[in-house]
Amino acid sequence: MTRRIACAILLTVWAMLIASGVTAYLTTRAVLLADMDETLFAQASALPELVPPVNPTAPASALAPAMGLPAHADGDLYVIQTTTNGRTLRPGAGTAQDPRKLVQDGPQIVAKTFSTLADGRRVRSVTLKTLAKPVEPGGTPVPVLVTYRGSAEPFHHLLDQLAWTLVACCLAGGLLAAAIAYAVSYVSLKPLRHTAELVGAIDERHLDRRIPAESLPPELLPVATRINEMLTRLEQAFAQRRKFMADASHELRTPVAALVTGLEVSLARQRQAEAYRSSLASALAEASQLRSLVERLMEQVRSETFSHEEPWQSVDLSALLDECANAAAVLGKSRGIEVHRDFPAEMVFSTQPGRLKSVITNVLSNAVEYNKPQGTVDVTASVSSLGLELDVSDTGQGIDPDKLPSVFEPFFRGDDSHRSDAGHLGLGLFLVKSHLQAMNGRCTVESEPGVGSTFHIRVPPGVRPKPAVRAVAVKERARLAGARQ
């Protein structure tokens, strides 16, 4: 990036310097040329006044002394080409003209040329068309072409100098600007490199590290802030994961200890077959407990890892609710718990059916398990443009207000018991929460100790169901409704 900035600046500065250099060169050249031409013109205009009635064919160099001029004033040369009868002596330099017109118009420049003399000197020639005043009084003015050659050496010298100076300035200026740009951007990007080093050193063991925002330039602040926010989220997620792992290992250790110790104690002595049978039975019970714990843990891990794996489908929600409510009713039958349903038939909802079923099953089985004997569970559901609204109320023991915020945490148990026979692993509501999070839904709970709890589940709508799917769903619902009766 630093190199790119430097290159860009180099090219830009070069382009600007070349443009302005060329302009300066051309302007200076034009000004100098005009100035030189003006001088040459003035000098050339003065010459005809001095033209003596001499042999017009005399060489120009011979004229100078005749006109009282030094032969080579300042190294300049001048040539006067005269004519006697209105014809120029120089071939192709013009045609006969009315002398009065020439007087009227004054001297006119006919040609301006650069040329190089035989000795290598560069000269500028200005050729005028003018009238030469005769020296003798009463004589007719003679139209003449005056070519005045002045040395162009100082002009070329100056321009060459200017050109070299401009080229040098252009090169040096561009390089200097590029160097400055490189240095400045290198220094400005130092905090970025430092930040990169800091970020590079962060791994899962050092998630508490943050980029110090106070030492950063304002341009980098938003990036640093976002990275810090991301780190905070990661740290929280990792802390949650660590806590979950610690809790899970804790939950696994006790049943494993019970299993291992039970078997070791049983094997410590020779026993009757009946004693072994009883040990094996309790070991099996322990192992089953472990299995269901492991299954729940695996479901939890799956619900987090493969959050988008399950495709969204239109399901017959009424049938799904009926199915779950039937299962809950079976679960509560031995304790006389009734499951009341209050939802319209033919509700269709687009969702991840597996997740939604797990959510409903867990909330319903919770409502049954924590209910009092002869209690009721009310299932209310409706589908609107806002999505699914599902409320599950029970008439159970309720949840203490101080425990309410932690009901969705892993391994939370309402009854504060860790006994294996309680059968509650404390993962159900945690699963509900993670499934709902994956579907952008949420679950809230209201509870009054001694009266009961109500879980409010909200799931936003997914993809709109296709009519064909809806028909199948309605048919499926009819089939399940038939099974209900």
Next chain:
Amino acid sequence: MRLLVAEDHLSLARSLADGLREEGYAVDLAFDGQEAGHLALSNPYDGIILDIMLPKVDGWSVLKMIRRNKTNMPVLCLTARDAVEDRVKGLDLGADDYLLKPFSWEEFLARVRAMIRRGHGQGSSVLQIADLEIDSAKKSVVRAGKSVALSAREFSLLEYLAHRQGQVVSRTDIWEHLYDQHDETISNVVDVYIGYLRSKVDKGFDVKLIHTRRGQGYVLGVES
């Protein structure tokens, strides 16, 4: 030796109690912190096996309460939490030892024996009284180079007396340390077992080691 096992996981608690009883210990069970605290204060246990994650009152609070009231009752903490800070907290609160679940049964028994030894101020697992050697790890007794076969309960009685050698130990003391709260009470059960021990340990030897102090109890040791 009488132990209290405070563990809320029912089948683990049962296994521990069964295994320890088979090793000759008298075992009381508590399934929550409240019960554990109550039992610990009302019985003279030779050691407490305390789970930390107990319902109602947690193990830390039980440990604190025990240390406040009975400073020298040895406590072995059982826990499923393996964080170093938990172990440090347990030991700082006065736990004598710390064992992480799941554990090996042999190691558990060794730690229980060590805990009981420390409670009685013993360093080695072998107790020596004159020519009587009691190895509490091997559960073996040797008198004058000859092995003596004892039942688990007889061994426990001898071990308890040996831990308090030279002191008069009352019948109530013996009874409280050898029987748990559910054992049927027979008024002369201690005398009966002392009789068994005498016939196995002292019979045929000139120097008697088990002595009766009428109205007070029994003493194990060489009479001066």
